Amino acid sequence: MTAPSTTTASRKGGRWIEQWDPENEEFWKETGERVARRNLIFSVLSEHIGFSIWTLWSVMVLFMGPEYGIDPAGKFFLVAMATFVGAFVRVPYTFAVARFGGRNWTVIAASLLLLPTIAAFVVMEPGTSYTTFMLCAVLTGVGGGNFASSMTNINSFFPLRKKGWALGLNAGGGNIGVPVVQLVALGVIGAAGGPRVLLGIYIPLIVISAVCAALFMDSIASVKNDTGAAKEAVRDAHTWIMSFLYIGTFGSFIGYSFAFGLVLQTQFGRTPLQAASVTFIGPLLGSLIRPIGGSLADKYGGARITLWNFVAMAAATAVIVMASMEKSLPLFTTAFIALFVLTGLGNGSTYKMIPGIFAAKAVQKGLAGEEAAAYGRRLSGASMGLIGAVGALGGLGINLAFRQSFMTAGTGTGAFVAFLAFYAVCIAVTWAVYLRRPAATASPAAATSETKPQLSYAEV
Template sequence: MTAPVPTRRGRWIERWDPEDEAFWNATGERIARRNLWFSVLSEHIGFSVWTLWSVLVLFMGPEYGLTPADKFLLTSVVTLVGAVVRVPYTFAVALFGGRNWTVVSASLLLVPTIAAFTVMKPGTSFSTFLLVGLLAGIGGGNFASSMTNINAFFPLRKKGWALGLNAGGGNIGVPVIQLIALAIIGASGGPRVLLGIYIPLIVVAAVLAAVFMDNLASVTNDTGAAKDAARDGHTWIMAFLYVGTFGSFIGYSFAFGQVLTNQFGRTPLQAAYLTFIGPLLGSLIRPVGGWLADRYGGARITLWNYVGMAAATAVLIGAGMRKSLPLFVSVFVVLFVLSGLGNGSTYKMIPGIFQAKALARGLAGEAAVAHGRRLSGAAMGLIGAVGALGGVGINLAFRQSFLSYGSGTGAFVAFLAFYAVCFVVTWAVYLRRPAGRISDTASASEEKAQLSYAEV
């Protein structure tokens, strides 16, 4: 069979069939990888802009007149907007094209960056900071559109690696902006220096996306897919599990520096020396989580990952009560790494689950692939949005814990209980075999579906 050759009109590719190995080896892989790299660049800067205020609050000393509770509220608002905009960003890919929307979404990052550059000075009201923080939340939407776009480019057997690499490269935007902030604080520079660095980088990302990326004509706007995904219980189960992994990653990324300054009395510079390590390792490990899920099954990796996250959180509670900074920081870094692994494994589960459901419905071949791709692409936006809301919960939990107890211990107890629930849900839905003897065809189908989910 001759591999189909993509045809173009402008930057649109008319024919795209990554599941055809001849096509994939001849032309598909090269095109998919090129789009992946430039998607990563745009998403990377989007994450940096989204988490900008986790760094800016470290510059905001007593002269800004903000309390620790004010700062936690500010970062919570930024996280909330980033979560909400993920839903429309997901469907923008199908409406405008992956390449076109990457150019637009990258360019939009100029708005919050220039706005922050304008207001970042003592004397600015807290309400103004909240408004500008709301604008920064749009950087969180880039993840959803980027993941939806890249999901369409790669075959199912490569999705764990590709989605993990795409997301991990974006997640690295968190520690990178923290490292740049560390260098600026160390050189006695101000927050406007940091913002001035990112403004030209945003322009570069938008231009490169316009020149090197492609749109897929096969990814058509399908509001029915969104409705079908929203009606499927697995979408919300996976959203709940993603709260535990990505919600932890982004929530801790925003809060780690503030916990160090408020609970352990670190200066902003001392906190900046420590805060980037966890997000950096958590970002780098995310593709490994996807690769492990490709090899051993995302459900299995996710299950045991929650065991590790719960254990690490229990140690953090003890370290906080003993006021042991070295143990606290070390275990917090481990928790970041585990959240990164879980991010990769949970996201790999999504296309696999919907592919398994397609096969269970009796679909086969390209029909099954198309059905799985249609629903998984729509579900990713919803799952990503709900998962990011976990970051809001973490920052609000820390805010309440510091108001009530003067430390983050109360928040960590709540997180420990949540990870235990995530473990139970993962086991019960995706790994537990139906109890009892298989007595009829329906039960046999249920067991077959249950076992296939264990492999996703």
């Protein structure tokens, strides 16, 4: 069998691969793997910087002392708006890859990061109006969309047997952009530099990532938007259930990433340098452990790992509440970092559940073989963009909760109590939908019909 070639042509102003068949092992070994890995490398670079710019204001607020005239509630609202826009743009970014091409859209998405970075560089000084700062924070939301387009693009390059590894590496490499920008800020603050120094470091990096995407990435001509699958995914209850659970995992990760340093400053009186020296640890560990969550889900079932992970998140949050009430900084910091680790594990296990759920639904519909696999791929792919967008909104909720808690009580304890209650609901939903066994009183026929889907969901 002759392997198809990767014919790269100039179309619509970019590098387009007209033939792409990664499931063909001969094609994959000869040319596909090399091309896919090259695109993965520069996709990770762009997404990594996108995450750094998205979470830029989580460290910018550390530079904003009393001379800026912004209270803690105002700072939480700044980072909340960045989170909201980042979640919102994930939906159009998901469809942009097929519309413009993966390479072309990566160049565009990377270039758009210059807008919030240069804007902040120009206005970042005392005396600037709060509205201007808010506009700059809103603009950083474009960095949040990079995750959706990057995952959609890389998903097309790799065969099914390699997707888990490739998507995990792509997601993890992007997430690490959060602790990296916090580490860079730590170095700048430690060297007595100002916020413009931090921004000046990232402006050339953004240009480099856009140029690298233009020179080394490709677009696959066969990638099309499947509007039918998108509509079906929107109508499926599991898309919204998993969106809810992803709010609890990724929403927590990104929300705490924005808020951790600000909470340490506001509640425990940490200086910018003291806060920055700690804030990067949680996001770093949470990013690195995400693939392990996926591996555990592969071995034991995503629903089981997700359930027990939410139990552990609730326990860690309970410790945080106690530490907050007792004003114990060491216990508070340790429990908060542990909570970050658990959000990373949960990110991996919940994302692993999505294809398994739709594969189980294919079996329930009576499909088998490649037909069932194709149905699962279509629906899981269509739902992932929406789930990622809704999940990111959890970061908005977290920062708004902190804002309200500090406004009313001067402490974050009330917000953590609310998060504890939310994790309890996540535990109940995960158990009730994906792990609960049929009632023992059900008739044998009913039990048989209900047991199969429940058992299959328990393995997702």
